[in-house]
Amino acid sequence: MEIYSNNNSSFKIDRYPETTLSSLKPWNAADEYIVSFIEENKLQSPAIIINDRFGFLPLALQNLNPTIIIDYKSQEKAIVKNLKTNNIDTNNFVFSNILSSENTNLNLGIVKVPKSMELFSLYLYQLSQMINNNGTVLCGFMTKYFTSSMLEIANRYFGKVEQSLAWKKSRLLILSEPVKKQDESLTETVSLPDGEQLTQYKGVFSSKKIDVGTRFLLEQLTIGENENTILDLACGNGIIAHQIAEQNPHAELHLVDDFYLAIESAKTNLPKASCHFNNDLSDFQDGLFDLIITNPPFHFGHEINIEVSLNLFKQTCKCLKTTGRFVIVANKHLNYSTHLRKIYNQVDITAENKKFQIIECRNSI
Numbered sequence: 001m002e003i004y005s006n007n008n009s010s011f012k013i014d015r016y017p018e019t020t021l022s023s024l025k026p027w028n029a030a031d032e033y034i035v036s037f038i039e040e041n042k043l044q045s046p047a048i049i050i051n052d053r054f055g056f057l058p059l060a061l062q063n064l065n066p067t068i069i070i071d072y073k074s075q076e077k078a079i080v081k082n083l084k085t086n087n088i089d090t091n092n093f094v095f096s097n098i099l100s101s102e103n104t105n106l107n108l109g110i111v112k113v114p115k116s117m118e119l120f121s122l123y124l125y126q127l128s129q130m131i132n133n134n135g136t137v138l139c140g141f142m143t144k145y146f147t148s149s150m151l152e153i154a155n156r157y158f159g160k161v162e163q164s165l166a167w168k169k170s171r172l173l174i175l176s177e178p179v180k181k182q183d184e185s186l187t188e189t190v191s192l193p194d195g196e197q198l199t200q201y202k203g204v205f206s207s208k209k210i211d212v213g214t215r216f217l218l219e220q221l222t223i224g225e226n227e228n229t230i231l232d233l234a235c236g237n238g239i240i241a242h243q244i245a246e247q248n249p250h251a252e253l254h255l256v257d258d259f260y261l262a263i264e265s266a267k268t269n270l271p272k273a274s275c276h277f278n279n280d281l282s283d284f285q286d287g288l289f290d291l292i293i294t295n296p297p298f299h300f301g302h303e304i305n306i307e308v309s310l311n312l313f314k315q316t317c318k319c320l321k322t323t324g325r326f327v328i329v330a331n332k333h334l335n336y337s338t339h340l341r342k343i344y345n346q347v348d349i350t351a352e353n354k355k356f357q358i359i360e361c362r363n364s365i
């Protein structure tokens with residue numbers, strides 16, 4: 001738990017999920033820069049906050065009663081937890097999503113710039129529709145992550161783009177004069193080897209192409225005759241479940257992802273499957289699945305962290321039938337098999353190439 005205070009506010013804040021990596025903090029200098037810029041320039045609500053992962057900005061800017069865009073289930077849980085820790089009523093805030101058309105005529109948009117420039121582009125297009133003609137959008141980022149595409153994207157959606165001076169190695173883009181473009185597509189397509197196409201929102205994993213690890217997994221994948229209840233864990237656009245449906249059209253398919261735009265993409269690609277917006281397996285009863293399959297996450301924006309995946313691996317064990325199997329594709333260097341041997345009785349590397357391994361885990365021998 002960390003404590004933040006400035007002249008106007010003081011609060012406690014923690015990361016969720018918790019981490020043992022002490023270098024990972026619940027806010028950075030760009031957050032503080034955003035808050036001081038708003039206070040100094042007396043920027044007013046109605047305001048909207050986008051891509052704040054743990055709730056620093058809603059806590060520091062409570063007086064604006066901002067709308068909070070929720071992109072990740074883990075983000076929603078983190079923000080609610082931190083508001084409650086500080087005895088702040090969650091009803092003071094509107095929680096919304098980036099695809100909603102209800103956020104209009106706003107005076108202030110606040111964005112923590114994401115690593116994915118496609119997601120940044122989706123955020124700014126949506127904001128250009130939400131902000132009124134006299135409104136301002138502040139985009140905060142650490143200077144080391146600056147790329148020229150940030151400016152290109154900002155100039156596409158706003159008539160005036162200014163850069164602040166650097167402060168504690170962070171900087172702001174200050175955008176005004178929104179360009180009200182119409183009908184820009186928020187999605188893109190991914191072509192599969194058989195010529196079929198999947199749709200995904202901008203910013204969803206592995207933009208416009210199949211990830212090399214996923215491709216390797218799909219080349220090896222054979223679904224057993226008795227594997228009927230199947231979970232695609234950390235599903236992204238749903239490509240793995242989609243291929244499973246080709247092999248076994250009668251399988252009961254469940255998909256789960258922490259990212260709202262991933263789950264919304266998966267719903268489009270697999271209209272008959274059950275898609276779960278969640279960052280854990282709490283939606284599923286024990287012993288449900290014949291097969292759980294995943295290309296697990298280890299990049300979270302600019303952060304690298306295998307703790308999230310190890311935590312998911314632990315949960316898979318309970319949700320599998322006693323005869324079930326858990327299949328993972330992973331970069332060899334992550335050495336997941338060592339971790340998995342602490343969870344499963346039987347862990348086999350069933351295929352590998354220079355970069356990736358397919359690991360199969362079971363608890364029945």
Ligand SMILES: C[S@@+](CC[C@H](N)C(=O)[O-])C[C@H]1O[C@@H](n2cnc3c(N)ncnc32)[C@H](O)[C@@H]1O
Nearest residue numbers: 205214234235236257258259262279295296297
């Ligand atoms: C490596 S991508 C794989 C996506 C897709 N299965 C594919 O192969 O293209 C990992 C996915 O994990 C999701 N993710 C991250 N943390 C998660 C969590 N705690 N629970 C579920 N999904 C998570 C990310 O949003 C991302 O879509």
